[in-house]
Amino acid sequence: MNIRTIQAKRILTKQKRGFLAEGVYPYTHTLSWAAGCGFGKIYCGAYCYAQKLPNWFYNREDGEAWGDAVIIKANAPQCLAGELAKAHDRRSLRIFMSSVTDPYQPLERRYRMTRRCLEVFAQYDDLDLLVIQTRSPLVIDDLDLIAHIPYAWLSMTIETDCGDLPYGPNRRSIDKRFAAVRAAVDTGVRTQIAVSPCLPYTDTFADRLIASGAHKIVVDTFVAGDGSAGKRTAVSPFAALADYEWRDDDPARALHDTLQARGVSVGWSVDGFASIAPRQGHDSIGANTNRL
Template identity: 35%
Template sequence: MKTSLVHKVPKTLLNKGTGFLDGYTHTLNPYTGCAFGCSYCYVRQMPVSLFRQEPWGSWVDVKQEASQVLAKELKRAKTKGKVTIFMSSSTDPYQPVEYKEQITRSLLEVMGQHPPDFVLVQTRSPLVTRDIDLLQKLGNRVRVSMTVETDLDEIRKQFSPSAPPIAGRLRALKQLRDAGIPTQAAIAPVLPSSENFAAVLRRLVQRVCIDDYFMGDGSEGKRTRRLGMASLYQQIGKEDWYSPEAYKRVAERMKAHFAENEIWISQAGFEP
């Protein structure tokens, strides 16, 4: 799917953390829209997508001059108290357009100059490794949360064909770990996976977060049901994985390789 780009200058960037992300003072989205266009993305059912009347994944708004806006807002926010940032809540900060536009990189540069108390970088893209130099400067104030919903790339292709292959994400986790960047693997949402999944992740991270549609889409699974996800599971013969109980299967497999304090469930795993 070809992605149309629109360049806009935002008035604001930092939004108050609410709902699932109320543990953060702010959320930060370098872009509006997301070219990965994952079938299960809860943002498809949010106003930013519904009012656009264009297919999710077909458009991206680029927030020009974002670094100048953030610098002003961040300095102001820091005078009022603790600042914790979730980047990003409704887009991927390292989607393909970031290669050229480098909006996310410019925002990390600002954070290096005016460090927040904590920032979580949520992505599914190996492009995050390009910014290891900036992430290192943030030290323990940052965590990169890499989405790895499954270890089976044939499953990834069924649910998110435009997203980066699983192998690339695993290599990125290794690079981040070797560079000393705090990381976690976010199995979110839980997709069908193999019994070897936990062993694969154990070699790369010391922290995993498990989340599903029913806990993590912000509406107890209602948004996901409206997306018709159940029928996709039926098409591939994996109906048993579309269940509020499915995450427990993954959690049990993780327990064979991870300590209890290394396994986090849903919202707790994304907290600052």
């Protein structure tokens, strides 16, 4: 894989429209310290919508496919420190890290970009929300630090409990992610599981999700969540691999409804991702009343 570094002008990207700017309690910004993703060649790279977005297109070199390169914004922690210091209303900031890459991809072991950004966040106690979205159990290295950021949530992707789908994660990966969720909860980190996109699952998935200890669960599908009602997914390599009707949202809806009936805090697609209410005392931050 090609690894390059660049200097960014800014690291917080304002959300004016799109998935994260919708929902009941939208995000104000995203933070992605890389273009490209080191997980691009594994199963999720086959349907990853991030390879269609400008962050990748403007930074890749000719001939590079998704997963061939990661371009690191090497000054991301310094940019973040400057932007948070100058923010005129830090209390309103609701940040999603990351929307177009994974903050705990394998390169994080060497570069510790996410950790260094978290160290910047840890200097402030007045932001409204930071969601750390990953599919990687490497996050356990930083749980103590995350637990000390009063507005931080971990969101761990676990798409299924089936470890033998030809287009999904293996059993070891699933087990390690459930173990990371348990470790996060035990460390005092507010933790969400993102069943996103929901892949075929076994009869005991709901039980396992509930037993994980996660505080909240989001269920999402290709049709509800790929930003194009499934059109992007239809032309992805995943669509050729999938041996089931991936356009059918009913199994995911059934999982959502089962969890809800069992008293779990569970949300659906965009409304689930953007459903973490403002912190106490941050009441001036408006809800998206169109979605209430």
